[in-house]
Structure formats: C-alpha cells, structure tokens
Amino acid sequence: MATASRLPLRCWAEIDLAILERNLHLIRASIPPHMRYVSVVKADAYGHGLPQTAARLMHAGADLFGVANLAEAAAIRELSPDWPILLLSPLLPDEDRYVIEYDVAATVSSTDEVARLEAAGRAAGRPVTVHLKIDTGMGRLGVWHEEAPALYRKIRDSQNLKLAGVFTHFSSPDDDAAFTAEQRRRFLAALGRCDGIDLSALLIHADNSAGLETIAVAGPFNAVRIGLLQFGILPHSRSLLAQVQTTPVFSFRTRVGLVKRLPAGNSISYGRTHVLKRDSVVAILTAGYGDGLPRAASNRGHVLIRGQRCPVLGRVTMDQTIVDVTDVPGVCAGDEVVLIGGQSGAEIGLTEFSRWADTIPWETLCSVTKRVPRLYRTTLGL
Numbered sequence: 001m002a003t004a005s006r007l008p009l010r011c012w013a014e015i016d017l018a019i020l021e022r023n024l025h026l027i028r029a030s031i032p033p034h035m036r037y038v039s040v041v042k043a044d045a046y047g048h049g050l051p052q053t054a055a056r057l058m059h060a061g062a063d064l065f066g067v068a069n070l071a072e073a074a075a076i077r078e079l080s081p082d083w084p085i086l087l088l089s090p091l092l093p094d095e096d097r098y099v100i101e102y103d104v105a106a107t108v109s110s111t112d113e114v115a116r117l118e119a120a121g122r123a124a125g126r127p128v129t130v131h132l133k134i135d136t137g138m139g140r141l142g143v144w145h146e147e148a149p150a151l152y153r154k155i156r157d158s159q160n161l162k163l164a165g166v167f168t169h170f171s172s173p174d175d176d177a178a179f180t181a182e183q184r185r186r187f188l189a190a191l192g193r194c195d196g197i198d199l200s201a202l203l204i205h206a207d208n209s210a211g212l213e214t215i216a217v218a219g220p221f222n223a224v225r226i227g228l229l230q231f232g233i234l235p236h237s238r239s240l241l242a243q244v245q246t247t248p249v250f251s252f253r254t255r256v257g258l259v260k261r262l263p264a265g266n267s268i269s270y271g272r273t274h275v276l277k278r279d280s281v282v283a284i285l286t287a288g289y290g291d292g293l294p295r296a297a298s299n300r301g302h303v304l305i306r307g308q309r310c311p312v313l314g315r316v317t318m319d320q321t322i323v324d325v326t327d328v329p330g331v332c333a334g335d336e337v338v339l340i341g342g343q344s345g346a347e348i349g350l351t352e353f354s355r356w357a358d359t360i361p362w363e364t365l366c367s368v369t370k371r372v373p374r375l376y377r378t379t380l381g382l
C-alpha cells in the first residue's frame, strides 16, 4: 500500500525559501544599516512552517526571532542553541522557569511579572533576560506609558533580571499616521523619564512591517520587528513599501477532480445560492474550507486554471469547490488550480484572496489547515 507521502497531491502550499531569503536582504537594504532585524515567526511562521523558515532566516542573517509561545521557542532551540529569541506574548505563571531553560527573552509589562521572573532567576541562579514593553495606545501588552519609568526602575534594581530591550507596538501604522506619531512620541517621552537608562546598550524597537513606512532614522530606535513583509506581502495596498519589491513566498494550489456539463437553471452546491444562467461546464476542485479555502469565498472568489480566472459557483464545501470553466477550453481532471499565486502570467494575490473572505492576509496564512502539505522550494519562483 502506498504511504500518504507518496500519493499525488490534491491541495498543497508551495513555499519558496530562496525568495524568503531574498526578501530579507531587500528589507535589510531598505532600513538604516544599524537596525537589527527581529524576524517575527509566530503562528508556525505565519503558516509557512517554523523549522524550515527559521533555518533559512538564520542563514539569511536574521538577528533575533520573535515568537508567540514557548513551544515555538523550543522549535527554534532545536535548530540553534543560542540564536536570540524574544517571546512576544505574556508568560503564564507556570511557564516562568522555561524562559531560563530555553534561554528566551521575556516581555514584561507589570510589577507582578517582574517579581515572578526575579524569583525564577534567583531559583535558577541565572539572570532572566527581559524586554520592557510600553503600552503607548495599543491596549494589549505593555505597561501604560505613564507608569513605564517606575517599572523600569524595578527591573533595574532587580538582582536577577537583565534588561535587553524596550519596545512598543503600533495599533494602526497602516492607516493612522497621526496616531502612530503620537504613540512614538509617548514612547520616547517614557524613555526620557527612565533615569539612567543606557539606550545604546539596549534594543529599542517599535516598527513592524507597516510601521517601517514611517521609520525614524534619528532617535534611539535600533531594531525592527518584521513579519508579513518578509513573506513578500505588503501590509496594505498603496504601501510605500512597494518600493522594497519583495515577492510572495507562499502559494496555495489544488487540482481539478471532475469536469462536467450542467444545464442552465440548475442550482449549485449547498443552499442553492447560485443558479446557472447558461448551459455550463463546471470543474469540481479537490479543496474546500477543510483546507483553508474559506466558505466566505462562496460566490465571490476566483481561481486560476490554465492561466484563466474562473469564478467560484455556489458555496465552498468542506473538501470540494465548484468553479465555472465554460470559457476555458480543455480543462480536465488532474489539472493544477491556483488558489493563491501565479499561473501562466496570471496572478491571484493573498490580499485579494483575503478580501473575498473579509479578512486580512495574516489571518488567511494562519487558516491554511494542517491537512495541506507544505512543499519547500529553493528556486526563486522559477
């Protein structure tokens, strides 16, 4: 009997690690040379696969990895015993000691966390590395900016904490330049009130992919945290970052399982939400929402077959999706179908695909399910 890995693919993602590496080099070249590159690889590296992606990003020269949890940190530790890692989410109290075991820098936002990590460091006989996070208006992690100097003093006076960085996170860098500037101002004002702080010895970071648009060359900032852009996706349309010319790393593909003719007036799929206006040829694809093709793309999305756009007809179902191929000659079972990516010069972008489901590229990448094998290529898209 054939093992699953030898079977032909029905729905898969292709990830081009050479493009990923080139993207990192291009982003680096577009930011001031003294800036450190914090590569954000949470959520399985935005669905691209953490071990494969992180290994290539190390090779490309990422300075530090940003992760969401200790399991992701542990996966990076399997690749490298000492590559710097920053945990971007709060620690649960019963996780504290693992930041020492995995040698991960923790994000601290409260006196409670400072006390807990101080105790963990004392118990281990080793200092815990921390970044102080300042809430300048995101309302998520971080100490409120007015209280940041007091928390800084607590960290400074702790015996078993080593402060390695201070950072904040912008809530609307893609669409509210005025509020982003206000967050930056609050951050700098808070730093200015941290008596005796040696900024040159710390990583000072605020900008993510969208924040790069307004990057301040002057000032104490010396690191950026890059997620989406390194995967070749602009954070928003009309982005100034279009000048960086990154290329998508990820494409999403499936195949035609069946082609058939149906008469005008026939309804398609569950709920009969589409009725054929003409005698049609339809193709049944071997992918559905069980793979990450969202049900919200029903009657809205398109796919590429033989280089042509084919509209989704009716509801996307768990394992199959029906598209109109009446105007595409020669479509047959087995043909490759592009859900996200390029084919014969045509293209369906991740941002366009996300819009069909009223969502954002970040969520789409996290929604491709584990049923979908990831194939790694190193071909620069060739």
Ligand SMILES: Cc1ncc(COP(=O)(O)O)c(C=O)c1O
Pocket: 040, 088, 169, 207, 208, 209, 210, 225, 226, 227, 228, 229, 235
């Ligand atoms: C704290 C933090 N920094 C940086 C990033 C990276 O953002 P982006 O993917 O937009 O570059 C994220 C992503 O959610 C984040 O939560």
